[in-house]
Amino acid sequence: MSQYDFDLFTLGAGSGGVAASRRAGSYGARVAICEDSRVGGTCVIRGCVPKKLLVYGAQFSESFSDAVGFGWSDATPSFDWGALVSAKDREVDRLNAIYLRLLRDSGVTLIEGRGRVLDAHTVEVAGRRYTAANILVATGSSPILPPVKGIEHAITSNEALSLPSPPQRVVIVGGGYIAVEFAGIFNALGAKVTLLLRGESILRGFDQDICTFLTSELRKKGVEIRCETFVQDIERRADTLNVMTRAGEELRADVVLYATGRAPNTKAIGLEACGVSLSDNGAIVVDADSRTAVPSIYAVGDCTDRVNLTPVAIREGRAVAESLFNNNPTRVDHRNVASAVFSQPPVGTVGLTEAEARARHGAIDVYVTNFRAMKHSLSGRDERTLMKLVVSRADGRVLGFHMVGADAPEIIQGLSVAIQCGVTKAQLDATVAIHPTAAEEFVTLRDRRPDPEPHA
Numbered sequence: 001m002s003q004y005d006f007d008l009f010t011l012g013a014g015s016g017g018v019a020a021s022r023r024a025g026s027y028g029a030r031v032a033i034c035e036d037s038r039v040g041g042t043c044v045i046r047g048c049v050p051k052k053l054l055v056y057g058a059q060f061s062e063s064f065s066d067a068v069g070f071g072w073s074d075a076t077p078s079f080d081w082g083a084l085v086s087a088k089d090r091e092v093d094r095l096n097a098i099y100l101r102l103l104r105d106s107g108v109t110l111i112e113g114r115g116r117v118l119d120a121h122t123v124e125v126a127g128r129r130y131t132a133a134n135i136l137v138a139t140g141s142s143p144i145l146p147p148v149k150g151i152e153h154a155i156t157s158n159e160a161l162s163l164p165s166p167p168q169r170v171v172i173v174g175g176g177y178i179a180v181e182f183a184g185i186f187n188a189l190g191a192k193v194t195l196l197l198r199g200e201s202i203l204r205g206f207d208q209d210i211c212t213f214l215t216s217e218l219r220k221k222g223v224e225i226r227c228e229t230f231v232q233d234i235e236r237r238a239d240t241l242n243v244m245t246r247a248g249e250e251l252r253a254d255v256v257l258y259a260t261g262r263a264p265n266t267k268a269i270g271l272e273a274c275g276v277s278l279s280d281n282g283a284i285v286v287d288a289d290s291r292t293a294v295p296s297i298y299a300v301g302d303c304t305d306r307v308n309l310t311p312v313a314i315r316e317g318r319a320v321a322e323s324l325f326n327n328n329p330t331r332v333d334h335r336n337v338a339s340a341v342f343s344q345p346p347v348g349t350v351g352l353t354e355a356e357a358r359a360r361h362g363a364i365d366v367y368v369t370n371f372r373a374m375k376h377s378l379s380g381r382d383e384r385t386l387m388k389l390v391v392s393r394a395d396g397r398v399l400g401f402h403m404v405g406a407d408a409p410e411i412i413q414g415l416s417v418a419i420q421c422g423v424t425k426a427q428l429d430a431t432v433a434i435h436p437t438a439a440e441e442f443v444t445l446r447d448r449r450p451d452p453e454p455h456a
Protein backbone atom coordinates (compact mmCIF):
# COMPACT_ATOMS: atom_id res chain seq x y z
CA MET A 1 0.00 0.00 0.00
CA SER A 2 1.34 3.44 -0.95
CA GLN A 3 2.47 5.77 1.81
CA TYR A 4 0.29 8.50 0.28
CA ASP A 5 -3.47 9.11 0.40
CA PHE A 6 -3.56 9.39 -3.43
CA ASP A 7 -1.41 8.56 -6.46
CA LEU A 8 -2.39 11.87 -8.07
CA PHE A 9 -3.83 15.04 -6.58
CA THR A 10 -5.01 17.59 -9.15
CA LEU A 11 -5.63 21.27 -8.41
CA GLY A 12 -8.29 22.64 -10.74
CA ALA A 13 -11.16 20.81 -12.47
CA GLY A 14 -10.99 22.53 -15.84
CA SER A 15 -10.15 21.00 -19.20
CA GLY A 16 -6.57 19.94 -18.37
CA GLY A 17 -7.18 18.82 -14.78
CA VAL A 18 -10.28 16.77 -15.55
CA ALA A 19 -8.67 15.11 -18.59
CA ALA A 20 -5.56 14.12 -16.63
CA SER A 21 -7.53 12.89 -13.61
CA ARG A 22 -9.97 10.79 -15.63
CA ARG A 23 -7.20 9.23 -17.69
CA ALA A 24 -5.20 8.46 -14.53
CA GLY A 25 -8.34 7.00 -12.89
CA SER A 26 -8.94 4.78 -15.93
CA TYR A 27 -5.53 3.17 -15.29
CA GLY A 28 -6.45 2.39 -11.72
CA ALA A 29 -4.64 5.30 -10.07
CA ARG A 30 -6.20 6.69 -6.87
CA VAL A 31 -6.99 10.26 -7.88
CA ALA A 32 -8.38 13.35 -6.11
CA ILE A 33 -9.20 16.68 -7.72
CA CYS A 34 -10.05 19.93 -5.96
CA GLU A 35 -11.99 22.85 -7.39
CA ASP A 36 -13.17 26.09 -5.78
CA SER A 37 -15.63 26.97 -8.53
CA ARG A 38 -17.77 24.85 -10.86
CA VAL A 39 -16.33 21.69 -12.41
CA GLY A 40 -15.65 22.31 -16.11
CA GLY A 41 -13.33 25.29 -15.82
CA THR A 42 -13.07 28.34 -18.03
CA CYS A 43 -13.89 26.59 -21.31
CA VAL A 44 -17.14 24.99 -20.23
CA ILE A 45 -18.39 27.42 -17.59
CA ARG A 46 -17.24 30.90 -18.65
CA GLY A 47 -15.36 30.65 -21.93
CA CYS A 48 -15.40 28.74 -25.21
CA VAL A 49 -18.76 26.98 -24.82
CA PRO A 50 -21.06 29.75 -23.56
CA LYS A 51 -19.29 32.26 -25.86
CA LYS A 52 -19.91 30.10 -28.92
CA LEU A 53 -23.57 29.66 -27.99
CA LEU A 54 -23.90 33.48 -27.91
CA VAL A 55 -22.11 33.66 -31.30
CA TYR A 56 -24.68 31.24 -32.75
CA GLY A 57 -27.48 33.31 -31.25
CA ALA A 58 -26.11 36.56 -32.64
CA GLN A 59 -25.55 35.18 -36.16
CA PHE A 60 -29.28 34.78 -36.79
CA SER A 61 -29.68 38.51 -37.24
CA GLU A 62 -27.78 38.36 -40.56
CA SER A 63 -29.47 35.13 -41.59
CA PHE A 64 -32.89 36.79 -41.42
CA SER A 65 -31.82 39.58 -43.75
CA ASP A 66 -29.91 37.19 -46.05
CA ALA A 67 -33.08 35.13 -46.47
CA VAL A 68 -34.87 37.98 -48.23
CA GLY A 69 -32.59 37.59 -51.27
CA PHE A 70 -33.75 33.96 -51.48
CA GLY A 71 -37.43 34.82 -51.61
CA TRP A 72 -38.37 34.93 -47.94
CA SER A 73 -40.50 37.84 -46.78
CA ASP A 74 -38.80 40.66 -44.95
CA ALA A 75 -39.97 40.01 -41.39
CA THR A 76 -38.46 41.76 -38.40
CA PRO A 77 -38.28 39.07 -35.75
CA SER A 78 -37.97 40.14 -32.14
CA PHE A 79 -35.08 39.01 -29.98
CA ASP A 80 -35.15 38.05 -26.32
CA TRP A 81 -31.72 38.39 -24.70
CA GLY A 82 -32.95 36.81 -21.46
CA ALA A 83 -34.14 33.72 -23.35
CA LEU A 84 -30.74 33.31 -25.04
CA VAL A 85 -28.83 33.72 -21.77
CA SER A 86 -31.14 31.25 -19.96
CA ALA A 87 -30.81 28.67 -22.74
CA LYS A 88 -27.05 29.09 -22.67
CA ASP A 89 -27.02 28.71 -18.87
CA ARG A 90 -29.08 25.52 -19.09
CA GLU A 91 -26.58 24.04 -21.55
CA VAL A 92 -23.66 25.00 -19.29
CA ASP A 93 -25.49 23.33 -16.35
CA ARG A 94 -25.97 20.19 -18.45
CA LEU A 95 -22.27 20.04 -19.36
CA ASN A 96 -21.26 20.72 -15.75
CA ALA A 97 -23.38 17.73 -14.67
CA ILE A 98 -21.75 15.56 -17.35
CA TYR A 99 -18.29 16.56 -16.14
CA LEU A 100 -19.26 15.67 -12.56
CA ARG A 101 -20.57 12.30 -13.71
CA LEU A 102 -17.45 11.59 -15.78
CA LEU A 103 -15.23 12.25 -12.78
CA ARG A 104 -17.39 10.01 -10.59
CA ASP A 105 -17.41 7.23 -13.20
CA SER A 106 -13.62 7.35 -13.38
CA GLY A 107 -13.39 6.89 -9.62
CA VAL A 108 -11.93 10.37 -9.06
CA THR A 109 -12.59 11.91 -5.63
CA LEU A 110 -13.86 15.49 -5.97
CA ILE A 111 -12.92 17.82 -3.11
CA GLU A 112 -14.59 21.22 -3.03
CA GLY A 113 -12.35 24.16 -2.20
CA ARG A 114 -9.18 25.93 -3.18
CA GLY A 115 -6.06 23.79 -3.01
CA ARG A 116 -2.74 24.99 -1.62
CA VAL A 117 0.46 23.04 -2.13
CA LEU A 118 2.30 22.65 1.20
CA ASP A 119 5.24 20.55 0.01
CA ALA A 120 6.24 18.15 -2.77
CA HIS A 121 3.59 15.63 -1.68
CA THR A 122 1.01 17.53 0.38
CA VAL A 123 -1.99 19.63 -0.59
CA GLU A 124 -4.32 21.47 1.78
CA VAL A 125 -7.97 22.09 0.91
CA ALA A 126 -10.43 23.78 3.26
CA GLY A 127 -8.19 23.12 6.29
CA ARG A 128 -7.65 19.41 5.52
CA ARG A 129 -4.36 17.92 4.38
CA TYR A 130 -4.00 15.25 1.71
CA THR A 131 -0.82 13.51 0.60
CA ALA A 132 -0.13 12.32 -2.92
CA ALA A 133 2.72 10.66 -4.80
CA ASN A 134 2.20 13.21 -7.61
CA ILE A 135 0.58 16.63 -7.70
CA LEU A 136 -0.80 18.21 -10.87
CA VAL A 137 -1.43 21.95 -10.99
CA ALA A 138 -4.11 22.81 -13.58
CA THR A 139 -5.44 26.05 -12.15
CA GLY A 140 -5.98 27.90 -15.45
CA SER A 141 -5.91 31.65 -15.94
CA SER A 142 -8.04 34.71 -15.23
CA PRO A 143 -8.71 37.99 -17.04
CA ILE A 144 -6.27 40.83 -16.41
CA LEU A 145 -7.68 44.26 -15.56
CA PRO A 146 -4.97 46.93 -15.95
CA PRO A 147 -4.74 49.68 -13.29
CA VAL A 148 -6.92 52.35 -14.89
CA LYS A 149 -8.89 54.91 -12.88
CA GLY A 150 -12.48 53.69 -12.67
CA ILE A 151 -11.63 50.15 -13.80
CA GLU A 152 -14.14 48.87 -11.22
CA HIS A 153 -16.87 49.98 -13.65
CA ALA A 154 -15.50 47.68 -16.36
CA ILE A 155 -16.38 44.03 -16.86
CA THR A 156 -14.43 41.06 -18.23
CA SER A 157 -15.54 38.18 -20.46
CA ASN A 158 -16.78 36.42 -17.29
CA GLU A 159 -19.55 38.98 -16.81
CA ALA A 160 -20.11 39.67 -20.53
CA LEU A 161 -21.59 36.20 -20.94
CA SER A 162 -24.47 36.89 -18.57
CA LEU A 163 -25.38 40.58 -18.76
CA PRO A 164 -28.85 41.27 -17.35
CA SER A 165 -29.87 43.10 -20.53
CA PRO A 166 -28.40 43.53 -24.01
CA PRO A 167 -26.20 46.65 -24.11
CA GLN A 168 -26.84 49.35 -26.70
CA ARG A 169 -23.34 50.90 -26.58
CA VAL A 170 -20.27 48.80 -25.83
CA VAL A 171 -16.67 49.94 -25.55
CA ILE A 172 -14.22 47.03 -25.74
CA VAL A 173 -10.59 47.55 -24.73
CA GLY A 174 -8.15 45.13 -26.40
CA GLY A 175 -7.96 43.53 -29.81
CA GLY A 176 -7.25 39.85 -29.12
CA TYR A 177 -9.43 36.75 -29.42
CA ILE A 178 -11.93 37.78 -26.76
CA ALA A 179 -12.28 41.39 -27.90
CA VAL A 180 -13.10 40.55 -31.52
CA GLU A 181 -15.39 37.67 -30.56
CA PHE A 182 -17.51 39.85 -28.25
CA ALA A 183 -17.41 42.72 -30.75
CA GLY A 184 -19.10 40.33 -33.19
CA ILE A 185 -21.71 39.16 -30.70
CA PHE A 186 -22.80 42.61 -29.50
CA ASN A 187 -22.61 44.19 -32.96
CA ALA A 188 -24.80 41.49 -34.50
CA LEU A 189 -27.31 41.98 -31.69
CA GLY A 190 -27.61 45.64 -32.60
CA ALA A 191 -25.22 47.41 -30.23
CA LYS A 192 -22.88 50.22 -31.24
CA VAL A 193 -19.48 48.63 -30.62
CA THR A 194 -16.21 50.56 -30.34
CA LEU A 195 -12.95 48.62 -30.11
CA LEU A 196 -10.01 50.48 -28.56
CA LEU A 197 -6.57 49.16 -29.55
CA ARG A 198 -3.38 50.31 -27.90
CA GLY A 199 -1.46 49.24 -31.03
CA GLU A 200 -2.26 49.37 -34.72
CA SER A 201 -3.80 45.96 -35.29
CA ILE A 202 -6.28 43.48 -33.95
CA LEU A 203 -5.14 39.86 -33.40
CA ARG A 204 -1.44 40.63 -33.11
CA GLY A 205 0.56 37.50 -33.88
CA PHE A 206 -1.85 36.30 -36.57
CA ASP A 207 -0.93 36.56 -40.26
CA GLN A 208 -0.97 40.22 -41.29
CA ASP A 209 -3.39 39.62 -44.18
CA ILE A 210 -5.84 38.04 -41.73
CA CYS A 211 -5.63 41.05 -39.40
CA THR A 212 -6.08 43.61 -42.18
CA PHE A 213 -8.90 41.69 -43.83
CA LEU A 214 -10.84 41.01 -40.62
CA THR A 215 -10.46 44.66 -39.60
CA SER A 216 -12.05 45.71 -42.86
CA GLU A 217 -14.88 43.14 -42.55
CA LEU A 218 -15.63 44.21 -38.96
CA ARG A 219 -15.69 47.86 -40.01
CA LYS A 220 -18.08 47.07 -42.88
CA LYS A 221 -20.43 45.50 -40.34
CA GLY A 222 -20.35 48.68 -38.28
CA VAL A 223 -17.77 47.95 -35.59
CA GLU A 224 -15.71 51.06 -34.91
CA ILE A 225 -12.03 50.20 -34.49
CA ARG A 226 -9.78 52.91 -33.06
CA CYS A 227 -6.03 52.31 -33.11
CA GLU A 228 -3.50 53.71 -30.66
CA THR A 229 -6.22 54.77 -28.26
CA PHE A 230 -5.60 54.64 -24.52
CA VAL A 231 -8.15 54.91 -21.73
CA GLN A 232 -7.46 57.70 -19.23
CA ASP A 233 -10.34 56.91 -16.90
CA ILE A 234 -13.83 55.47 -16.68
CA GLU A 235 -16.56 57.30 -14.79
CA ARG A 236 -20.15 56.36 -14.02
CA ARG A 237 -22.70 59.13 -14.61
CA ALA A 238 -26.23 58.01 -13.83
CA ASP A 239 -26.79 54.96 -16.02
CA THR A 240 -24.00 55.77 -18.49
CA LEU A 241 -20.29 55.00 -18.38
CA ASN A 242 -18.02 57.72 -19.67
CA VAL A 243 -14.73 56.53 -21.09
CA MET A 244 -12.19 59.33 -21.34
CA THR A 245 -9.28 58.68 -23.68
CA ARG A 246 -5.80 60.10 -23.20
CA ALA A 247 -6.40 62.17 -26.35
CA GLY A 248 -9.27 63.87 -24.48
CA GLU A 249 -12.18 62.21 -26.30
CA GLU A 250 -15.20 61.06 -24.34
CA LEU A 251 -17.04 57.86 -25.27
CA ARG A 252 -20.36 56.88 -23.76
CA ALA A 253 -21.23 53.27 -23.10
CA ASP A 254 -23.59 50.97 -21.26
CA VAL A 255 -20.84 48.40 -20.91
CA VAL A 256 -17.04 48.71 -20.90
CA LEU A 257 -15.46 45.32 -21.54
CA TYR A 258 -11.76 44.78 -20.90
CA ALA A 259 -10.25 41.93 -22.93
CA THR A 260 -6.62 42.72 -22.31
CA GLY A 261 -5.24 39.23 -21.83
CA ARG A 262 -5.27 36.62 -19.08
CA ALA A 263 -2.83 35.83 -16.27
CA PRO A 264 -1.95 32.35 -14.94
CA ASN A 265 -3.73 31.44 -11.66
CA THR A 266 -0.61 30.70 -9.66
CA LYS A 267 -0.73 33.21 -6.80
CA ALA A 268 -1.20 32.20 -3.16
CA ILE A 269 -1.32 28.47 -3.78
CA GLY A 270 2.03 27.72 -2.20
CA LEU A 271 3.98 27.00 -5.36
CA GLU A 272 7.09 29.14 -4.92
CA ALA A 273 7.45 28.26 -1.24
CA CYS A 274 7.78 24.59 -2.12
CA GLY A 275 10.31 25.18 -4.91
CA VAL A 276 8.20 25.42 -8.09
CA SER A 277 9.66 28.08 -10.43
CA LEU A 278 7.44 30.75 -11.91
CA SER A 279 8.29 32.98 -14.89
CA ASP A 280 8.02 36.78 -14.81
CA ASN A 281 4.33 36.70 -15.74
CA GLY A 282 3.56 34.11 -13.04
CA ALA A 283 3.41 31.10 -15.38
CA ILE A 284 4.65 27.78 -13.98
CA VAL A 285 7.93 26.77 -15.61
CA VAL A 286 7.74 23.18 -16.86
CA ASP A 287 9.84 20.88 -19.04
CA ALA A 288 8.67 18.95 -22.10
CA ASP A 289 7.01 16.41 -19.78
CA SER A 290 5.06 19.18 -17.98
CA ARG A 291 7.21 18.58 -14.90
CA THR A 292 8.02 21.57 -12.67
CA ALA A 293 11.25 22.24 -10.77
CA VAL A 294 9.87 19.87 -8.08
CA PRO A 295 9.96 16.36 -9.62
CA SER A 296 6.67 15.17 -8.11
CA ILE A 297 4.75 18.30 -9.16
CA TYR A 298 3.44 18.70 -12.73
CA ALA A 299 1.51 21.54 -14.36
CA VAL A 300 -0.64 21.73 -17.50
CA GLY A 301 -2.86 24.21 -19.33
CA ASP A 302 -3.09 27.99 -19.09
CA CYS A 303 -1.23 28.13 -15.76
CA THR A 304 1.90 27.16 -17.73
CA ASP A 305 1.26 29.75 -20.50
CA ARG A 306 2.38 27.57 -23.41
CA VAL A 307 -0.39 27.33 -26.03
CA ASN A 308 -3.43 28.53 -24.09
CA LEU A 309 -6.17 26.52 -25.73
CA THR A 310 -8.48 23.87 -24.26
CA PRO A 311 -7.50 21.00 -26.59
CA VAL A 312 -3.84 21.62 -25.77
CA ALA A 313 -4.50 21.54 -22.01
CA ILE A 314 -6.40 18.28 -22.47
CA ARG A 315 -3.47 16.73 -24.38
CA GLU A 316 -0.96 17.95 -21.83
CA GLY A 317 -3.07 16.49 -19.00
CA ARG A 318 -3.52 13.14 -20.71
CA ALA A 319 0.20 12.99 -21.53
CA VAL A 320 1.03 13.35 -17.82
CA ALA A 321 -1.42 10.55 -16.95
CA GLU A 322 -0.10 8.27 -19.73
CA SER A 323 3.50 8.83 -18.63
CA LEU A 324 2.84 8.34 -14.93
CA PHE A 325 0.23 5.61 -14.85
CA ASN A 326 0.33 3.68 -18.14
CA ASN A 327 4.06 3.23 -18.59
CA ASN A 328 3.64 5.14 -21.86
CA PRO A 329 5.94 8.19 -21.86
CA THR A 330 4.04 10.80 -23.88
CA ARG A 331 4.91 14.35 -24.89
CA VAL A 332 2.77 16.97 -26.57
CA ASP A 333 3.87 18.47 -29.87
CA HIS A 334 3.02 22.17 -29.60
CA ARG A 335 3.78 22.84 -33.28
CA ASN A 336 1.04 23.25 -35.87
CA VAL A 337 -1.78 23.68 -33.36
CA ALA A 338 -4.76 25.02 -35.28
CA SER A 339 -6.84 27.76 -33.74
CA ALA A 340 -9.98 29.69 -34.49
CA VAL A 341 -11.40 33.07 -33.60
CA PHE A 342 -15.18 33.01 -33.53
CA SER A 343 -15.48 36.53 -34.82
CA GLN A 344 -18.04 37.40 -37.49
CA PRO A 345 -16.79 36.35 -40.01
CA PRO A 346 -14.66 33.75 -38.20
CA VAL A 347 -10.94 33.07 -38.55
CA GLY A 348 -9.23 29.68 -38.84
CA THR A 349 -5.50 29.25 -38.96
CA VAL A 350 -2.81 26.58 -38.69
CA GLY A 351 0.93 26.68 -39.15
CA LEU A 352 3.22 29.63 -39.78
CA THR A 353 2.23 33.14 -40.70
CA GLU A 354 3.87 34.61 -43.79
CA ALA A 355 6.28 36.65 -41.62
CA GLU A 356 7.23 33.62 -39.49
CA ALA A 357 7.73 31.49 -42.60
CA ARG A 358 10.00 34.08 -44.23
CA ALA A 359 12.05 34.40 -41.05
CA ARG A 360 12.47 30.63 -40.64
CA HIS A 361 12.51 29.33 -44.22
CA GLY A 362 13.75 32.24 -46.34
CA ALA A 363 12.20 31.77 -49.77
CA ILE A 364 8.49 31.00 -49.64
CA ASP A 365 5.56 31.10 -52.02
CA VAL A 366 2.36 32.82 -50.99
CA TYR A 367 -1.05 32.22 -52.57
CA VAL A 368 -3.95 34.46 -51.61
CA THR A 369 -7.52 34.65 -52.80
CA ASN A 370 -10.26 37.01 -51.75
CA PHE A 371 -13.79 36.52 -53.05
CA ARG A 372 -17.47 36.96 -52.39
CA ALA A 373 -18.97 33.63 -51.34
CA MET A 374 -21.69 32.27 -53.66
CA LYS A 375 -24.39 32.65 -51.00
CA HIS A 376 -23.95 36.42 -51.06
CA SER A 377 -24.59 36.69 -54.79
CA LEU A 378 -28.26 36.38 -53.79
CA SER A 379 -28.22 37.55 -50.17
CA GLY A 380 -26.58 40.79 -51.28
CA ARG A 381 -24.48 40.86 -48.14
CA ASP A 382 -21.23 42.76 -48.59
CA GLU A 383 -19.01 40.13 -46.98
CA ARG A 384 -15.89 38.61 -48.50
CA THR A 385 -13.77 35.56 -47.76
CA LEU A 386 -9.98 35.43 -47.59
CA MET A 387 -7.85 32.31 -48.00
CA LYS A 388 -4.10 32.18 -47.85
CA LEU A 389 -1.52 29.47 -48.33
CA VAL A 390 2.12 29.78 -47.27
CA VAL A 391 4.43 27.27 -48.97
CA SER A 392 8.14 26.46 -48.62
CA ARG A 393 9.83 27.16 -51.97
CA ALA A 394 12.58 24.65 -51.21
CA ASP A 395 10.40 21.54 -51.00
CA GLY A 396 6.84 22.65 -51.71
CA ARG A 397 5.63 21.81 -48.19
CA VAL A 398 2.70 23.85 -46.93
CA LEU A 399 3.79 25.87 -43.90
CA GLY A 400 0.52 27.64 -43.15
CA PHE A 401 -3.20 27.73 -44.00
CA HIS A 402 -5.12 30.89 -43.06
CA MET A 403 -8.73 31.80 -43.65
CA VAL A 404 -11.35 34.42 -42.76
CA GLY A 405 -14.87 33.55 -43.79
CA ALA A 406 -17.89 31.38 -43.08
CA ASP A 407 -16.93 27.97 -41.66
CA ALA A 408 -13.21 28.84 -41.53
CA PRO A 409 -12.72 26.92 -38.23
CA GLU A 410 -14.40 23.79 -39.70
CA ILE A 411 -12.33 23.98 -42.89
CA ILE A 412 -9.03 24.61 -41.14
CA GLN A 413 -9.57 21.65 -38.78
CA GLY A 414 -9.40 19.33 -41.80
CA LEU A 415 -6.40 21.11 -43.25
CA SER A 416 -4.58 20.89 -39.92
CA VAL A 417 -4.52 17.09 -40.47
CA ALA A 418 -2.96 17.69 -43.88
CA ILE A 419 -0.28 19.99 -42.49
CA GLN A 420 0.44 17.45 -39.74
CA CYS A 421 1.03 14.88 -42.51
CA GLY A 422 3.41 17.25 -44.34
CA VAL A 423 1.11 18.11 -47.24
CA THR A 424 2.73 19.78 -50.28
CA LYS A 425 1.32 22.29 -52.73
CA ALA A 426 1.57 19.60 -55.44
CA GLN A 427 -0.64 17.28 -53.35
CA LEU A 428 -3.20 20.04 -52.88
CA ASP A 429 -3.13 20.61 -56.66
CA ALA A 430 -3.68 16.87 -57.22
CA THR A 431 -6.78 16.90 -54.97
CA VAL A 432 -10.12 17.11 -56.77
CA ALA A 433 -12.26 19.99 -55.55
CA ILE A 434 -15.76 19.77 -54.08
CA HIS A 435 -17.83 22.21 -56.08
CA PRO A 436 -19.35 24.63 -55.29
CA THR A 437 -17.73 25.29 -51.92
CA ALA A 438 -15.43 27.93 -50.49
CA ALA A 439 -13.02 25.26 -49.25
CA GLU A 440 -12.25 24.17 -52.82
CA GLU A 441 -10.18 27.32 -53.24
CA PHE A 442 -7.46 25.70 -51.14
CA VAL A 443 -6.98 23.00 -53.83
CA THR A 444 -7.33 25.30 -56.84
CA LEU A 445 -5.02 28.20 -55.96
CA ARG A 446 -2.73 28.97 -58.93
CA ASP A 447 -1.62 32.59 -58.75
CA ARG A 448 1.48 33.10 -56.69
CA ARG A 449 1.74 36.51 -55.09
CA PRO A 450 4.84 38.40 -56.37
CA ASP A 451 7.73 38.38 -53.93
CA PRO A 452 7.96 41.55 -51.83
CA GLU A 453 10.58 44.06 -52.92
CA PRO A 454 13.80 43.49 -50.99
CA HIS A 455 14.46 46.22 -48.42
CA ALA A 456 16.74 48.96 -49.66
Ligand code: NDP
Pocket residue numbers: 146173174175176177178179181197198199201202203204259260261262307308309339340341342
Ligand atom coordinates in the same frame (compact mmCIF):
# COMPACT_ATOMS: atom_id res chain seq x y z
P1 NDP B 1 -5.06 38.28 -26.05
O1 NDP B 1 -3.72 38.08 -25.44
O2 NDP B 1 -5.47 37.46 -27.22
O3 NDP B 1 -5.19 39.81 -26.48
C1 NDP B 1 -5.01 40.85 -25.56
C2 NDP B 1 -5.32 42.16 -26.24
O4 NDP B 1 -5.34 43.19 -25.28
C3 NDP B 1 -4.29 42.56 -27.28
O5 NDP B 1 -4.95 43.22 -28.32
C4 NDP B 1 -3.38 43.50 -26.50
O6 NDP B 1 -2.76 44.46 -27.31
C5 NDP B 1 -4.39 44.20 -25.60
N1 NDP B 1 -3.84 44.71 -24.35
C6 NDP B 1 -3.05 44.06 -23.47
N2 NDP B 1 -2.82 44.84 -22.39
C7 NDP B 1 -3.46 46.00 -22.61
C8 NDP B 1 -3.59 47.20 -21.87
N3 NDP B 1 -3.03 47.34 -20.68
N4 NDP B 1 -4.33 48.19 -22.39
C9 NDP B 1 -4.92 48.06 -23.59
N5 NDP B 1 -4.84 46.94 -24.35
C10 NDP B 1 -4.10 45.92 -23.86
O7 NDP B 1 -6.06 38.15 -24.83
P2 NDP B 1 -7.61 37.86 -24.71
O8 NDP B 1 -7.99 38.46 -23.41
O9 NDP B 1 -8.36 38.26 -25.94
O10 NDP B 1 -7.65 36.26 -24.64
C11 NDP B 1 -6.85 35.58 -23.69
C12 NDP B 1 -6.50 34.20 -24.20
O11 NDP B 1 -7.64 33.37 -24.14
C13 NDP B 1 -6.06 34.13 -25.65
O12 NDP B 1 -4.71 34.43 -25.83
C14 NDP B 1 -6.37 32.70 -26.00
O13 NDP B 1 -5.31 31.91 -25.60
C15 NDP B 1 -7.59 32.39 -25.15
N6 NDP B 1 -8.82 32.45 -25.95
C16 NDP B 1 -8.97 31.64 -27.04
C17 NDP B 1 -10.13 31.69 -27.78
C18 NDP B 1 -10.28 30.80 -28.99
O14 NDP B 1 -9.49 29.88 -29.14
N7 NDP B 1 -11.26 31.06 -29.86
C19 NDP B 1 -11.23 32.56 -27.45
C20 NDP B 1 -10.97 33.39 -26.31
C21 NDP B 1 -9.81 33.31 -25.60
P3 NDP B 1 -1.39 44.19 -28.10
O15 NDP B 1 -1.76 43.43 -29.32
O16 NDP B 1 -0.88 45.54 -28.37
O17 NDP B 1 -0.54 43.41 -27.15
